[in-house]
Amino acid sequence: MLHSFFMLLTFMLLYFGMLGVPDLSAEESVVVYSGRAERLIKPVLDHFQQTTGTTVQLLTAGSTELVNRLRAEGAQSPADVFITNEAGALEMARHLHLLQPITLPTVATTIPTQFRAPDNSWIGLSGRIWIVVYNTNMVDPSTIHSLLDLATPPWKGKLAIPNASSEYLQAGASMVLAAKGEKTADAFLQGIRDNAGNEVYAKNRQIVDAVAKGKVAVGLVNHYYIFRHLGTDPQAPIAPLITDQDNDGIGAIMNVAGIGLTAHAKHMSAANELITFLMSSAGQEMFASINKEYPVNPSIQADPVLPPSSSFRASTIPLTRLAELREPIIQTIERLGLR
Amino acid sequence: MALGTAAMLTFPLLYVTYSALTGDLSLIPRLWATRLPELLTNTISLALGVSLTTLTLGVSTAWVMTRYQFWGRAFWDWGFVLPLAIPSFVLAYIYSYLLDTAGPVEQAWQWLTHSDDRIPSPYSFMGALVVMTLNTFPYVYLLARAAFQNFNLSFEEAAQATGATRRETFFRVSLPLIRPALVASMFLVILYVVSDFGAVSLLRFQTFTYAIYQQITGRFDYQSASLLSLLLVAFALIFLFAERWFRTQSRFYQTSGRVRTATPKPCSWMKAIGINLTFLFIFSAAFGLPVLLLIQWTFAAWTSGEMESSLGRYIWNSLFLSAIAATAALALGTPLAYLASRIPTRFHLACLQGAYIGYVLPGPVAALALLMVFTNTLPFLYGTVLVLILAYLVHYLPAGLQAMESAMQEVNPNLEEAARNLGAKGIRTFMQITFPLVRKGFSAAWLLMFLLCMKELPATLLLRPIGFDTLAVRIWLEASEELYQLAAPPALLIVLLTIPAVFLLSKKNWQAGEGSVQ
Numbered sequence: 008m009l010h011s012f013f014m015l016l017t018f019m020l021l022y023f024g025m026l027g028v029p030d031l032s033a034e035e036s037v038v039v040y041s042g043r044a045e046r047l048i049k050p051v052l053d054h055f056q057q058t059t060g061t062t063v064q065l066l067t068a069g070s071t072e073l074v075n076r077l078r079a080e081g082a083q084s085p086a087d088v089f090i091t092n093e094a095g096a097l098e099m100a101r102h103l104h105l106l107q108p109i110t111l112p113t114v115a116t117t118i119p120t121q122f123r124a125p126d127n128s129w130i131g132l133s134g135r136i137w138i139v140v141y142n143t144n145m146v147d148p149s150t151i152h153s154l155l156d157l158a159t160p161p162w163k164g165k166l167a168i169p170n171a172s173s174e175y176l177q178a179g180a181s182m183v184l185a186a187k188g189e190k191t192a193d194a195f196l197q198g199i200r201d202n203a204g205n206e207v208y209a210k211n212r213q214i215v216d217a218v219a220k221g222k223v224a225v226g227l228v229n230h231y232y233i234f235r236h237l238g239t240d241p242q243a244p245i246a247p248l249i250t251d252q253d254n255d256g257i258g259a260i261m262n263v264a265g266i267g268l269t270a271h272a273k274h275m276s277a278a279n280e281l282i283t284f285l286m287s288s289a290g291q292e293m294f295a296s297i298n299k300e301y302p303v304n305p306s307i308q309a310d311p312v313l314p315p316s317s318s319f320r321a322s323t324i325p326l327t328r329l330a331e332l333r334e335p336i337i338q339t340i341e342r343l344g345l346r
Numbered sequence: 347m348a349l350g351t352a353a354m355l356t357f358p359l360l361y362v363t364y365s366a367l368t369g370d371l372s373l374i375p376r377l378w379a380t381r382l383p384e385l386l387t388n389t390i391s392l393a394l395g396v397s398l399t400t401l402t403l404g405v406s407t408a409w410v411m412t413r414y415q416f417w418g419r420a421f422w423d424w425g426f427v428l429p430l431a432i433p434s435f436v437l438a439y440i441y442s443y444l445l446d447t448a449g450p451v452e453q454a455w456q457w458l459t460h461s462d463d464r465i466p467s468p469y470s471f472m473g474a475l476v477v478m479t480l481n482t483f484p485y486v487y488l489l490a491r492a493a494f495q496n497f498n499l500s501f502e503e504a505a506q507a508t509g510a511t512r513r514e515t516f517f518r519v520s521l522p523l524i525r526p527a528l529v530a531s532m533f534l535v536i537l538y539v540v541s542d543f544g545a546v547s548l549l550r551f552q553t554f555t556y557a558i559y560q561q562i563t564g565r566f567d568y569q570s571a572s573l574l575s576l577l578l579v580a581f582a583l584i585f586l587f588a589e590r591w592f593r594t595q596s597r598f599y600q601t602s603g604r605v606r607t608a609t610p611k612p613c614s615w616m617k618a619i620g621i622n623l624t625f626l627f628i629f630s631a632a633f634g635l636p637v638l639l640l641i642q643w644t645f646a647a648w649t650s651g652e653m654e655s656s657l658g659r660y661i662w663n664s665l666f667l668s669a670i671a672a673t674a675a676l677a678l679g680t681p682l683a684y685l686a687s688r689i690p691t692r693f694h695l696a697c698l699q700g701a702y703i704g705y706v707l708p709g710p711v712a713a714l715a716l717l718m719v720f721t722n723t724l725p726f727l728y729g730t731v732l733v734l735i736l737a738y739l740v741h742y743l744p745a746g747l748q749a750m751e752s753a754m755q756e757v758n759p760n761l762e763e764a765a766r767n768l769g770a771k772g773i774r775t776f777m778q779i780t781f782p783l784v785r786k787g788f789s790a791a792w793l794l795m796f797l798l799c800m801k802e803l804p805a806t807l808l809l810r811p812i813g814f815d816t817l818a819v820r821i822w823l824e825a826s827e828e829l830y831q832l833a834a835p836p837a838l839l840i841v842l843l844t845i846p847a848v849f850l851l852s853k854k855n856w857q858a859g860e861g862s863v864q
Contacts, residue, residue, distance in 0.1 A: 038812055044827050066812045067823060072563035076808070079717050083725040085812060170550065172560050205467065209550060212828055341380050346552070 036062035037277040040077065042070030042091040043264060051293045055284050061277050070096035070174060077105045077269065087272040088281060089129075092264045093174045094122075095181070097129040098330030106267040111279055117286045121325055122263050122303045131263030132285050133300035135229045136321070137179045138259065139248040140215055145224040153251045154183070154260070155191065157225060158198020167206040167214045167226035168199050171345040175211070175229060179260050180340065181332035185324045186257040193339060199227070200345050207346045212236075219243040229262075231299040234312055249319045258322035262329075263303060264294075351678045352697035355740050358715040359579065359707050366572035373569060381557060385574070389553040389581075392474055392546075393536045399479040400535050401528060403628065404486025405521075412494040415610040416618035422625050427484050427852035429632040431844040433801040433818065434481045435544025436837045439825040440636045441477050442468045442548060474551040480632040481545070482538050486531040488852065493527035494520075499608050526592065533589040537582060541708060543804045548825065554578045559710045559804060568714065575711040586702065637841060643834030652832060654820065661839055664816040667731060668799035671738035672792045675746050678739065679791070683750040684776070688759060698751070705744035709804035713737050717809060729811050737805040742798045746791035753787020754780075793847045800844050817843075 041048050045067050052063045068076070070091040077084055077100060089106070091097050100106050106128035114127050122131030139151060145165075151157070157166055169176045184192035206223050208214045214226035215236045221244075233247045251257040266285060272278050284290045291302040301309045301316050309316060407426060411419065429437075444451050445468035452465045466472050497520070505519045506512070521528070539553075546556045554574055561571040613621075626634075647653050654660075679701075686698040716737050720728040727733060757780055765775040781788075803818050810819060817836040824833035 045823065046827065046829070064812045066810075068807065069563050072808075075562060075714075076717070079714070080721050080728070083721045083728055085729055172563075205469075207550070209826070210828055344380065344384075346550075 035060060035277060036064060037274050037281050038064045038085050038087045039066070039281075040073045040086040040089045040269075041065060041067050042073050042089075042096060043067075044092075047298050048090060050297055051285070051290060052281075054293065055281060055290075059280060059284070061280060063281070071099075074100050074103070074105070078103055082271050084269060084271050085273070086269045087274045087278040089267045089269055090132075090264070091267075093178055093262045093329075094129070094131060094265055094326035095174060095178050095262075095329035095333055097265050097267045098124065098327050099333060100267055101126075101128050102330050105270050107270045107272070109268045109279070109282060111283060111286075113283060113286060117304050119303065119305065121323075122265075124267075124327060129265050129267035130282070130286070131265040131303045131326070133291070133294040133298065134261055134263045134303055134316075135231060135300050136249065136259045136261050136319075137175055137227065138230050138233075139225055139250055140218050140228050140233045140245055141225045141248055142218050142221055142223075143244045143246050145221065148246070148248050151225070151248060151250060152253065153256060154179070154227070155187075155195055155198075156250075157227070158195045158202065160202075162202045162225065164202065164204060165224040166199060166202040167208060167217045167223040168203045169211065169214065169227065170207050170209055171340050173209075175262070176227075176345075177333060177336055177340070178262050178329050179227065181329050181336045182257060182260045182322055182324055184332055184336055184339075185328050186322065192336070193343070196339060196343050196345060200343060215245065219245050230313070234299045234310075237312075247314070249314065251322075252320055257324075258320045261321040263326065264300070349693075349697055351682055351743075352700040354736070355743060356700045357719070358712040358740055361715040361719065362572045362575050362579075362707065362711055365568055366576050369569035369572075373573060377570060377573060381574075382577075384552060385554055385557050388471070388551060389540060392471065392478065392551070392553060393539045395471070395475050396478045396482060396539045397532045397535045399475065400483040400486045401532060403479065403483040404531065405490045405524075405528070407483075407625070407628065408487050408490035408494055409516075409520075410621055411491060411610075412497075413608060413610055414617070414621065415612045416621055418618070418622050418625075419610070422629070424849060424852060425625070425629050425633070426487050427848055428629075428845065429480060430484050430797070430848045430851075431841045432481065432633065432636060433544065433803070433821075433837075433840060434477065434542050435548055435803060435818075435825065436640075436821060436833075436840070437481050437632075437636060438477045438545035438548040439821075439830070439833060439837075440639055441473065443639075443830055444468075444635075445473060469550045471551065473549045474546055474553075477545050477549065478539050478542065482535045483632070485534050485538070489527045489531040489534075490524060493524035495607060497523065497607060529592045530589065533585055536585055537705075540578065540582060543709060544822070554581075555708045555710075558708050562710060562714055571711055571714075575708050579707055582705075586705075637838070640834045640838040640841065643831045644838050647831040647835055650831075653835060654832070657835060657839070660815055660817045660820055660836060661843070663814060664800055664818065664840070665843065667734065667738075667816060668796045671735045671742070671799045672746070672795040674735060675739050675743040675795050676750075676788060676792050679743055679747045679750050680788075683747060683754045684780070687751065687754040688762070698747070701747055702744045705741065707740070709737075709741055709802070710808060712740050713805035713808040716740070731811060731814065734806065734809045734811070737809055738795075738799050738802060741802070741805065742795045745798060746795040749787055749791035749794060750784070753784040753791070756787070757783045790851060793851050797844050797847045797851070800840060800847075 039052065045065070049065065052065060055061070056063045066073075066086075070093065073089060073091070074096055077086060077089065080086075089097070089100060097106070101124055106124075108126045108128045109130065110127075114123065114130055118130045122134070123129065139154070139157070141148060141151070156162070180192055180196055183195050206217060208217070211228040211232040212235075214228050215232045217223050218226045219236060219240070230247055233245060236243055236245065249259050251259060266282055268278055268282065286304060288304065288307055291304045291307040294300050295302045295307060295310055299310045299313060301313070407422075411422060411426075443449060445465060446452075455463060455465055468476075501519050501523060502515050505515045510518065541555055542553075543555045543559055546553045547559065555578065558571045558574045558578070561574065562568055682694075682698050682701055685694040716733055717728070720733050761783070762775050762779055765779045766772075770778065801818060803822055806816055806819055807822065810816070815823075817840045820836040821833045821840070824830075824836075
């Protein structure tokens with residue numbers, strides 16, 4: 008009995024071991040590591056799979072988590088492309104030599120330079136701004152000119168912020184650091200830490216929710232979460248506020264979700280095919296409609312409910328600085344004890 | 347083979363120690379100045395808090411169940427083990443919904459009291475305490491129930507004959523007498539709380555395991571993660587040794603001669619109603635309400651057509667992964683348990699003890715250690731489920747090993763010797779004599795490991811092959827986006843699929859010291 012038991016075990020292990028190995032030999036497949044919520048990226052990938060017949064194998068996890076995974080896997084990595092929700096992780100991957108330049112000629116003609124890596128090893132696909140969401144019953148928007156205002160004492164107990172491991176918080180604080188220097192960045196982080204107190208959230212959606220319910224008066228979020236909330240509950244007393252538009256201001260903090268070609272990609276043509284699709288008007292329009300993001304391809308219009316991208320001034324600090332400022336900003340965040 | 351298994355299980359810890367101590371050591375004072383005080387306070391207070399509340403809840407329910415005969419008793423007898431089928435992160439996501447600002451509980455409270463009172467936020471110590479208590483009290487209940495069932499009534503009678511009140515008898519005689527069970531269950535709960543990852547991260551309560559996971563996912567800081575893990579391991583080892591020590595001390599309590607155990611006495615109908623209402627409240631909080639919510643959300647997802655189309659594949663992945671891991675653990679654990687109990691040389695005992703170490707290493711850290719090792723040495727195996735199975739083995743074999751070890755100890759070696767004297771060879775003796783005798787204990791070990799693997803999260807998140815999601819992973823991905831309705835169907839499935847295992851496990855007469863469960 009024991010013998011047959013062990014035979015069965017061995018057999019099952021072998022059989023199952025094979026099952027787990029993705030069929031990477033097939034030429035018409037592309038392995039995607041994605042740090043974006045599946046809900047936002049899967050419809051686009053599904054559409055690509057249907058129209059081209061190329062199989063997409065998707066692994067969803069956190070952006071930084073995937074950078075770590077790529078790094079640990081090294082040359083053994085099965086990933087062909089790496090999709091993230093912000094440029095910092097992509098730039099970090101590039102610095103760690105985990106990416107290689109995309110050689111498609113359309114990159115230069117479609118994607119504005121500030122939205123891609125200097126060597127084109129990653130490109131932005133859709134943009135979002137990190138802005139203020141405020142409760143219209145509780146706040147007079149003319150009292151807020153800058154994100155830095157939210158770090159001042161009048162906002163104590165009225166502010167909701169993302170938690171310390173949020174890539175958006177890190178990117179936003181990095182931009183403040185790049186534009187205004189260390190002292191201001193420190194004061195900003197300290198201020199929002201004290202003002203937020205316990206109102207620290209893991210998800211943007213929860214921050215918008217807290218503002219809509221009046222639990223706090225203002226919050227810091229990516230713009231599309233506000234419009235998504237308004238989409239399901241048009242009566243919600245919330246509104247977006249784009250700050251830092253004065254001449255000496257930082258400008259609206261813009262970040263992109265993007266895609267990078269991994270250094271050890273094994274399905275080059277399929278990967279390039281996917282990247283081409285995502286840059287094309289079909290792909291760009293899907294980003295704009297599914298997630299109310301700003302398409303990076305300037306020829307594609309953003310969703311009409313959004314403030315048009317011409318109506319505000321975005322920060323001119325290159326996104327590539329996000330990666331080099333990342334470690335200092337994380338250390339600052341840790342030193343100041345943000346949660 | 348024993349050495350190989352032990353080496354495999356201790357290896358991740360060695361790797362973690364290596365990477366913690368070979369890096370920049372100035373990190374230690376920095377961690378001490380920033381994160382450590384908060385993490386230590388949080389982890390210790392949560393562990394102590396949960397062990398106190400679970401002891402109160404578990405012991406009182408077990409006491410009532412063993413001492414009173416009342417209508418409904420048969421139902422509660424298995425009703426109280428059902429919460430074990432709910433993974434901690436599922437309970438956490440349900441309670442974060444229930445107790446959230448303007449959530450159902452707050453609205454109900456405001457309606458009842460006609461006030462604008464706010465209830466305490468679930469994203470706090472209290473939230474974590476409630477969820478972890480509801481999730482772990484069945485362990486205490488099972489152990490305390492077994493202790494009360496084997497309890498010698500003469501002691502209580504002697505106390506009462508010499509004039510002690512019933513209250514005094516309970517606190518000064520009955521409770522001290524089941525101390526081994528209490529100590530064992532307290533350690534169990536503390537280990538569970540200290541190593542839990544899913545619940546605390548959904549409730550954003552900063553404990554060691556959560557901080558470790560953040561270190562290796564929010565940024566690439568494997569050294570900090572390793573250092574924190576080493577601290578956690580040191581903690582857990584102290585607990586493990588203390589538990590072993592208490593277990594040897596507990597022999598003192600064994601009585602010889604005739605043991606008269608308590609039989610449940612009938613109680614008045616008023617009392618029966620009171621008991622049933624209280625039990626209903628506990629049961630609803632820990633199992634009834636969460637499952638009803640899951641059913642409602644699943645139904646909503648079903649009718650709105652948002653149901654995942656590939657649920658069938660996730661079920662298959664979860665079931666087979668857990669079944670294979672549990673089976674492999676049994677196969678690997680058998681020689682360890684056998685050699686340690688039959689030929690207890692120092693070497694064999696050391697192998698056994700070594701195997702327990704994987705138990706206390708946080709899941710995410712062990713998983714990352716395995717990932718690094720496999721990509722560097724056996725790249726062709728990386729990205730297969732084998733690595734994942736190995737991670738499960740490292741983490742959960744110890745839990746099963748405890749059950750296997752005690753099953754093995756209950757077999758009288760004379761039987762095996764007789765077989766050998768009659769000419770049977772080693773393997774044949776094991777298969778024809780030992781194995782049939784330990785079958786029950788071994789099946790309990792298998793069920794336990796199966797159950798734990800079904801609910802495993804951090805290692806699966808880090809090591810799953812591409813396109814290979816389990817039910818637990820799906821729940822996690824949806825729940826961390828707060829998509830309650832989408833997370834509900836896989837959560838409900840995990841509960842339904844693990845209920846049979848939980849039920850079978852509860853049939854086993856749990857003794858103090860057996861079946862440490864994480």
